[in-house]
Amino acid sequence: MTASGIAEQAVQAFTQRERERFLANNPKSRELAERARHSLFGGVPMHWMSDWSTPHPLFVSRAQGARFFDVDGHEYVDFCLGDTGSMFGHSPAPIAKAIAEQGANGLTTMLPGEDAVIAGELLGERFGLPFWQVATTATDANRFVIRWARAITGRKVLLVFDGCYHGTVDDVMVRSRDGHTVHRSGLIGQARNLAKTSRAVPFNDLAALEQALAQGDVAAVLCEPAMTNIGMVLPEPGFMEKLRELTRQYGSLLIIDETHTISTGPGGCTRAWNLRPDFITLGKPIAGGVPCSVYGCTHEMAQAMRIAQQHASEQSHGHGHSGMGTTLSANALAMHCMRANLEQVMTPAAYAHMLPLAARLAEGFRQLIARHGLAWSVTELGARCEFQFCPTPPNNGAAAEAAFHDSLQMALHLYLINRGILITPFHNMTLCCPDTRAADVDRLIATLDQALTELLAMPGARP
Structure with missing residues (x-):
């Protein structure tokens, strides 16, 4: 049976x-x-x-x-x-209107408009993190934040929870098996051993979490506040609070991926549960169905990002590439729709x-x-x-x-x-x-x- x-x-x-x-x-x-x-x-x-x-x-x-x-x-x-x-919902009226408005006023320019400023302000009010960047998918947002975390901490290892969902980021395509980190089954074309720089532990297992963090090499923990793709799994009472405590104790950053858990409320679990992350990522519905994603950070992380940028610039003698950003990221259409979504739809x-x-x-x-x-x-x-x-x-x-x-x-x-x-x-x-x-x-x-x-x-x- x-x-x-x-x-x-x-x-x-x-x-x-x-x-x-x-x-x-x-x-x-x-x-x-x-x-x-x-x-x-x-x-x-x-x-x-x-x-x-x-x-x-x-x-x-x-x-x-x-x-x-x-x-x-x-x-x-x-x-x-x-x-x-x-x-x-499909094609909310404010989003359909925003698409029509922006469709006649340019779709992408590689330059910001007023919509970007207003969207950043609205995101800060909603989630409590002051600084924001815009990408195209949650996968991109997670990839970029992982880069920032490694640059800030000088550490290489990313810690995730077994069965997690963070889009198609290479670093998260791992599972925990008998206490070991292994590749997810069915993974195609993977050229390197992900277990060298990624570590997976069971969700809700504080002992395994602390053991993984105590090795002192974890740049960040990337997690959903509640697991949503392996089948829904809620955090046990006190788990998220202890996660925040342990990451600080062992010098690791905390990244909260709200792409699915935004179903909880206008500020996601981050606001509803007072999660206090260093970074937050969010994609899918943030622009009402138009491809768009965002990531936000604290004042402390913004300062650390500026230092990391300066160091990279010095290392490359003023010219280089951060490995973050795509040509259509933060395009005018997405920004106009995200503003409309935050103001009129995601209320x-x-x-x-x-x-x-x-x-x-x-x-x-x-x-x-x-x-x-x-x-x-x-x-x-x-x-x-x-x-x-x-x-x-x-x-x-x-x-x-x-x-x-x-x-x-x-x-x-x-x-x-x-x-x-x-x-x-x-x-x-x-x-x-x-x-x-x-x-x-x-x-x-x-x-x-x-x-x-x-x-x-x-x-x-x-x-």
């Missing part, structure tokens, strides 16, 4: 039925998928777009608010929201709508899990929640991964897609946005309830 308590044979029969339904109902998507095979590697513009539960990719025609439509004319309630990229009022709906959804999950007698659990963080195939919420990445039942997850996702509902792929996470309605939440719960009823009625579903 699997960790989920549902037999694989029943899952496979259930999946086959749903695959047939999808193929019958999506002829235009199927035609586009076949056509795309001849021009796009794997038939999609980014390879992971083929990793959904559907037999072939679902092609979208348009999206608005909490809904999108596919090329076959089906409407979907979206609880994935671009895996946080559209956390405030306390938006969270006041989103958070109660997510709590309603989490409670609905708990009730249907109990009704079906399943040993599953639910984890929630602000506008985000997830049901997991384990009896209690996991406290580290390895425990979250051990609860995976990939085929069951994909079967349930496919059932929902076939009935006009999308949740985040790769695990069972949901997001509520300002356009999500109570009726949408109730519909998801009712549809998942029906899915479990049908699946558990299949021969041999339970021991």
Whole structure:
């Protein structure tokens, strides 16, 4: 029997039925998928777009608010929201207006405008860190901050938590296995041994954390306040406070990645939990869905950055390259949209709508899990929640991964897609946005309830 308590044979029969339904109902998507095979590697513009539960990719025609439509004319309630990229809904009106305004006034100039100044001020007010820089993706923001941390401390090692998510930064592509740091499985084209300059320890494990920091070579700890990509894992009481204490004790910097945990509130966990980081990084929804990311720092770090710059300049005799920045970073379109997003979209009022709906959804999950007698659990963080195939919420990445039942997850996702509902792929996470309605939440719960009823009625579903 699997960790989920549902037999694989029943899952496979259930999946086959749903695959047939999808193929019958999506002829235009199927035609586009076949056509795309001849021009796009794997038939999609980014390879992971083929990793959904559907037999072939679902092609979208348009999206608005909490809904999108596919090329076959089906409407979907979206609880994935671009895996946080559209956390405030698809094409919010202020963002659509900002795009139109800036579209006629220049897209990129390599020079700042007033929008940049206002956005920096708004970020400082929101997160409590005074100085900011802008990049294009959270991966870029994390890469750049890691460089700063190494330059400031003179140390090489980056410490991350097992199962972390910080985009596709090379340095974070490691896992902890039996007390050793190893490469993540499936990593392609990695030319150097990442374990020489990266160290992974289990989340919520203070003893392992202190042992890793005590070696005196860790430039920084890069962490999510709550893990969100291996399956949601919340910090145990006091863990984040002790993390801050230990990093200071051993001379390491603390970088908080809020790219997913911004679901907690307008200032993320950094403000809600008073985390006091040296640096903060944030991407995905910061410009309302337009590619953009930011990183902020304290006064102390800003001064240390200036010293590091001066030292590098002296070493290179006045000419060199920091290894940070891309041509389209902080472009005029992104800055105008980020300003609009911070002023009009990513507001306390938006969270006041989103958070109660997510709590309603989490409670609905708990009730249907109990009704079906399943040993599953639910984890929630602000506008985000997830049901997991384990009896209690996991406290580290390895425990979250051990609860995976990939085929069951994909079967349930496919059932929902076939009935006009999308949740985040790769695990069972949901997001509520300002356009999500109570009726949408109730519909998801009712549809998942029906899915479990049908699946558990299949021969041999339970021991």
